[in-house]
Amino acid sequence: MEVTRKFKRLVVEIETPIAKTGNGPAVGGKVNNLLLLGNSSENNKENGKRYLVKGIRGWINHAMMAIAKKEGVEVCHTSDKTETQKGVNLLPEGFHANGECYPEKECIKHRLMGSIAKRSILKFEPVIIILEANSKGKKNTVTQAVHVATERRNALKSNVKISIQDFGERYFSGELTIKIEFLEDLTQEELGFLLKGILYAPELGLGASVNNGGGKVHMKRITLQEVVRSSSFGKQGKVIQQEKIRNLWKEMKEGVEAWPKTNA
Numbered sequence: 001m002e003v004t005r006k007f008k009r010l011v012v013e014i015e016t017p018i019a020k021t022g023n024g025p026a027v028g029g030k031v032n033n034l035l036l037l038g039n040s041s042e043n044n045k046e047n048g049k050r051y052l053v054k055g056i057r058g059w060i061n062h063a064m065m066a067i068a069k070k071e072g073v074e075v076c077h078t079s080d081k082t083e084t085q086k087g088v089n090l091l092p093e094g095f096h097a098n099g100e101c102y103p104e105k106e107c108i109k110h111r112l113m114g115s116i117a118k119r120s121i122l123k124f125e126p127v128i129i130i131l132e133a134n135s136k137g138k139k140n141t142v143t144q145a146v147h148v149a150t151e152r153r154n155a156l157k158s159n160v161k162i163s164i165q166d167f168g169e170r171y172f173s174g175e176l177t178i179k180i181e182f183l184e185d186l187t188q189e190e191l192g193f194l195l196k197g198i199l200y201a202p203e204l205g206l207g208a209s210v211n212n213g214g215g216k217v218h219m220k221r222i223t224l225q226e227v228v229r230s231s232s233f234g235k236q237g238k239v240i241q242q243e244k245i246r247n248l249w250k251e252m253k254e255g256v257e258a259w260p261k262t263n264a
């Protein structure tokens with residue numbers, strides 16, 4: 001006996017010469033760009049530290065905002081605040097506060113990305129990286145091997161030799177695969193909006209230090225897939241998971257053409 005689930009997903013293959021993910025330095029704090037998840041276990045046939053690449057959903061979210069603005073389509077801003085305590089408007093023109101459109105006039109970005117009012121129908125699989133040097137050339141389904149470097153940052157207070165900043169910033173370089181699972185069916189228009197957002201994302205750059213040459217990303221390939229995933233028991237309770245995959249090129253093309261809607 002097996003259990004199965006059928007769903008669609010986008011597989012996005014990217015390459016970055018150098019990226020430092022995160023939301024930029026917090027005042028007085030260190031940049032939290034890669035989350036250390038600990039050491040990989042012996043069973044994985046790989047050694048060394050595993051890191052979670054943060055900020056990928058936010059990166060696509062901002063790219064969606066950018067393309068919507070270009071097309072004059074109003075969508076949610078990432079902020080849910082409309083003004084400061086002094087009444088100064090915080091929202092740029094062409095955006096509403098995050099989730100404000102829901103449920104009466106839900107915008108296309110909210111239908112995909114959700115907000116505190118409704119969960120997103122897109123599930124971004126965690127991107128977990130390990131040092132290439134430690135991967136021993138083994139293909140692993142959980143981790144991806146890239147190059148990771150740490151730059152030590154020191155800032156000394158003037159006149160006295162007291163360090164006011166002393167931390168390491170991590171950079172990574174290499175090829176990554178981002179998988180975005182659809183928890184519900186997307187309309188052609190929604191698929192098109194998502195695809196165009198991803199296509200536009202390299203214009204923004206990934207993560208921090210974009211203005212200093214970091215975060216350059218080359219999109220290599222985007223594939224829409226139909227997946228049938230099945231799990232069953234093998235001997236002695238061992239779980240066997242399999243995926244049957246079909247690429248949906250025609251549906252992808254139709255999606256790209258469906259957004260933005262032309263009123264011809």
Ligand SMILES: [Zn+2]
Pocket residue numbers: 075076077096098099100101102106107108109110
């Ligand atoms: Zn909205």
